[in-house]
Each structure stands twice: as structure tokens, then as C-alpha cells.
Amino acid sequence: MTKLDGKQIAAEQLDGWTYLPGGLFTRIETKDFAAGLALVNAIGDVAEQMNHHPDLTLRYTAVDVRLTSHDAGGVTSRDVRLARAVASVASALGLRGSAVDVSRIEWALDSPARGGVIPFWAAILRMTPDDVDVTDPAGLQPALWFQQSGDEEPRQRWHPDVWIDPAQVQPRIDAALAAGGTLVSDAEAPSFWVLADPEGNRVCLCTWQDRTHPL
Structure with a gap:
């Protein structure tokens, strides 16, 4: 199946879901472990x-729910359909997904000879390595990517790259500035913003926006 890009996924208006590297993500808050287990079983059935x-x-x-089509290497229409089904299952249990606290972290290494260190x-x-990054096949560990x-x-x-939902960028920037950080550059926004802590250590806030290829 064909992988979907960020604009195509945004057009689906999946409430409570966000598109980050690795797939579609949501977090469904439950009142206790038993409620979470019931939700997992219901999702498993559908x-x-x-x-x-x-x-x-x-x-x-x-x-936490992650949807991706492993055979396609990204998000497809199957994941969109399953996202809607998961939301319906959660709603039937009086629950709802949210992307507010969902993020995905990558570590980026700036290197003049990335091919030699990968x-x-x-x-x-x-x-598992390729030309520009190193990834965990199980999707459990943060990916590493290597920037020339x-x-x-x-x-x-x-430096870390923190991938978040576009709607969460400004609240994160505001919180970082209030905590003593600085906005180093927004020249590449809305693709990414560069911030630094009070000692100058940098981090990028990243979104799917303004990118030519699926994540």
C-alpha cells in the first residue's frame, strides 16, 4: 500500500492522534490498570x-498506541481506518485519546564523515543502519540519525530532536523560554525550531510540516 505523508494524514482529521516518525500515536488515559487492560483487550478484538x-x-x-504498516514502511490507509476504530472502542468505554503528551525522541549526530561512524x-x-540513520527494528529505542x-x-x-504534534509546538516553546531557555532559530519552521538551554545546549522541536517525504 502507498505511504501517506503528513498533509494526507492531517486531511483525515484524526482527533487525538499525531503523526510522528514511526507512525500514528495517541495516549489514552485510563482511571486504573483494570480499565487499561479492558481497553487493550477491546483494541485487540477489533x-x-x-x-x-x-x-x-x-x-x-x-x-499508548502506535499504528504503522510495517510492510509499507510507514502510515497507510489501513492505519487511518484502525485509528478510527481504536477511537470508537475507547469512546465506548468512556475514554478518549490525546496527543498533548505524546512525543518521539531521536538523537542526531553532526558529523563531517557520517558514513564512518554509522x-x-x-x-x-x-x-539496523542505513545511509543516514540507525533504528531499532522493534521501535522501542530512540532512533539515531547522522547529519552531515x-x-x-x-x-x-x-543533540536531541523532539518530534511533537504541530499544535503542541508553541506551548513547548513557551514552557522552554519560561524555564530559562532561548529560541536560537525558527528559520526552518514549521519543519523544526532550534532552542537552547541556559548553558547553550541545543535541541530541535520537529514536526511533519513542510517536509517533502513521509516520515
Whole structure:
């Protein structure tokens, strides 16, 4: 099936879901573990009926849901249909998904010779490499991606990329500034914003917006 990009997914208006690297995500708050387990079982039933299965993380007061089509390497119409089915199941139990607290973290290494360091990180983390990144096939560990850079010193090496829903960007920036941070650059917005903590350590807030390829 054809992978969907951010604009196509946004057009589906999936309330409570966000599109981040790795798929569609939502967090469904539950009052206790038993309610979460009931939700997981209900989602499992509908997933079996649809023959398309989510990744679920059951916590004491929440269930995290990730949807992706592994055979296509991204989000497809199957995931959109399952997202709506999951929302319906949650609603029947008096629950609702939200993307407010959902994020996905990648670690980025600025390197003048990324091809020479990717095999090392793939080996040490026992993850799968390609030309620009290293990923966990199980989707449990943060991905590493390698950004080509100059070799001038001093230079930044590691920085985190925090992927969030576009609606959450401004609240996150406001909170970061209130906590003593600075906005270094918004030149690439709405693709990403660069911020720094009071000591100058940088982080990028990233979204699917203004990108030419599916995540």
C-alpha cells in the first residue's frame, strides 16, 4: 500500500492522534490498570477483525498506541481506518485519546564523515543502519540519525530532536523560554525550531510540516 505523508494524514482529521516518525500515536488515559487492560483487550478484538495490529504499551493509568504498516514502511490507509476504530472502542468505554503528551525522541549526530561512524553505532546499540540513520527494528529505542556537517572546531556533536504534534509546538516553546531557555532559530519552521538551554545546549522541536517525504 502507498505511504501517506503528513498533509494526507492531517486531511483525515484524526482527533487525538499525531503523526510522528514511526507512525500514528495517541495516549489514552485510563482511571486504573483494570480499565487499561479492558481497553487493550477491546483494541485487540477489533485489530483481529481488521487483520491489522497496533503496538500497545499498557501502563497503570494510560495506554499508548502506535499504528504503522510495517510492510509499507510507514502510515497507510489501513492505519487511518484502525485509528478510527481504536477511537470508537475507547469512546465506548468512556475514554478518549490525546496527543498533548505524546512525543518521539531521536538523537542526531553532526558529523563531517557520517558514513564512518554509522557502523559503530549500529554495532554498539545492536540496531539496523542505513545511509543516514540507525533504528531499532522493534521501535522501542530512540532512533539515531547522522547529519552531515563541517569539521570546524568547536562544533556541536550530539543533540536531541523532539518530534511533537504541530499544535503542541508553541506551548513547548513557551514552557522552554519560561524555564530559562532561548529560541536560537525558527528559520526552518514549521519543519523544526532550534532552542537552547541556559548553558547553550541545543535541541530541535520537529514536526511533519513542510517536509517533502513521509516520515
